[in-house]
Amino acid sequence: MSSRIASGLLVGSAIALSAPAHAQITPAEQVMIQSVEASFENDVALLEAITNVNSGTYNHDGVREVGQMLMPEFEALGFDVEWIDQSHVDRAGHLFARREGDPDSTRILMIGHIDTVFEPDSPFQQFVRDGDTATGPGVVDDKGGIVVILSSLRAMQAAGTLDGANIVVALTGDEEDAGDPIAQSRQHLIEAGQWADVALGFEGLSVVDGRDMGVVARRSSNSWTLTTTGRTGHSSRVFSEGSGYGAIYEMARILDGFRTQLPEENLTYNVGFMAGGTPAALGDDNLSAAGSGKTNIIPSDAVARGDLRTLTQEQTDRAVAAMQAIVDANLPGTDATIEFEFSYPPMSPTEGSSALLARLNAINADMGLGEMGIYPPALRGAADISFVAPYADGLAGMGPDGSGSHAVGESADLRSFTRQAQRAAILMSRLAAETPARD
Known part of the structure; x- marks a missing residue:
């Protein structure tokens, strides 16, 4: 884990700063880019399937059903999958998937959530596609984020960079309304954060005037x-x-x-x-x-x-x-x-998280994408990545672009899934190839 001073700022970040500022796209990274593009329709099909199963936070059966649908997706990638029951806090549970690689390489935590705000009595229940736009409950927040996670991991597998990676995927089942007491409902996530060097949150991408933005902080x-x-x-x-x-x-x-x-x-x-x-x-x-x-x-x-x-x-x-x-x-x-x-809690801005965004911007430059500025933290709500922010440098907003989250008519730009999965796959592959300094 990175060393931090009392204010929460990083003292040293070998993880974030060790690579050259502008490494070129490698052949393996080109495979990742092509893999994400080739899997586009399959990714949309998965999004449709999990969106059409209601998984409102209080619909425990629905949350568990979506979890069961996702388990074989991770198992096919070589992950050890665990369903963590949360009935003791009156919630359905969490899906954790773990893959051990080189013990000295960067430990990466990917965070998303299965539940949505739309309960079974909501009139908004079905996935509808119109070209490159999808409408449905959770297509952005956060079933779309889960699809981006899986797409990026499949791309790493296709390129051979997943083999040595240390990755934990944490998909909570109650992000929209965490079980009480928090210390119990977030125990496993916090433990994963204490293990991790880097945390990536896959809720929706922030966009300002058509420009993708990086999220290095979120409020409590x-x-x-x-x-x-x-x-x-x-x-x-x-x-x-x-x-x-x-x-x-x-x-x-x-x-x-x-x-x-x-x-x-x-x-x-x-x-x-x-x-x-x-x-x-x-x-x-x-x-x-x-x-x-x-x-x-x-x-x-x-x-x-x-x-x-x-x-x-x-x-x-x-x-x-x-x-x-x-x-x-x-x-x-x-x-x-x-x-x-x-x-x-807050995900406070740190030098380490800003350095991670700089790493992502180097990838953007290599891919021919625009530089991502820092999104104002006051404009983002709270999220599960905040629970691990004291322990690991993080980036949030790694999920797809869309609009209307938490409202009937929530929609996603399906083409944004492609660039977000490509960015994540390359970033994680570069991090996984490094040996970070730990306390």
Whole structure:
């Protein structure tokens, strides 16, 4: 694993910097390019097959069925395949595929996910192809990413570069809503990250004005629950020393304090929903709230839930401390508490990840493709690669290009599968030929 200082920046990256800046396409790499092109229709057929099986996160049978469809694809490439049951966290499970090569070569972790946001009751269920565009649930996020993974590995096999490679493929079954507790639902992924030198995330490609972009950082995804209380009574006494301000004014003070006191780059803190009254309470699902009361009663309760997204752990700690200080400065006659739930950590930008993008850009130059700039991390959501970011240099956004993820009509540019699989195959082959320095 790469050496890092406390801030999370890489001290030395023999993996990312050891190769020449512009190696030419080799005969083996030309085989990879041609292999991906030749397998295009087969890849589309696989995408159609797995897309037409519903694998919404809570459809455990569907997630397992897609996993069973994928197992022989990896076994045919010489991988040892394991289904890791996750019923103890009320999720279907994860598919891990492992292939051991030269023990001294770069250890590569490829990350994707089987589940989608579309459950069996969604009206959006079927794969539809129109030329080089495919529409269907998960064609980009992330069944398309899985197809890119397999296409790149088949290309390496065709070129003979897979033989010596050390690769673990981790396909989670609950990326869209991770099982709780996170420490258990992500245990195997984190262990794989601790083993790896490099992690590649195969969610969708980021494109700006027709230009492919590199993703070297993603923000965290956390949530908070805010509860305020006040002394209830006749509204004519509101603001008085004996009655105070009530729960709703205290809630408004705190939320406006967040708005005015917290702003900094790459930090957001959305309020998703709220309710106030006498009484007010969260629903059992923590995704709803209800309140009732009268205009002449000082409200006794208010509740709100929201999220918190940060680029670094230091930013998370700083924001949490600032939010807590705002919550604690109560209006007279009120009290407030805030609870945080930390779900997806940030994939912070590092020198090592930027150097990996430079390696990918050297491949782009060799292939005659445009240089990939760095995609703004505030524009990407959280992802499983964030769990391994403290341990391995990483690139995300290695999956296909498309639009409308998480919405009815999600579509993929099928031709983007080709260049993404070619890029990944060449990058992994070059990395696998190297001996990285490890602690």
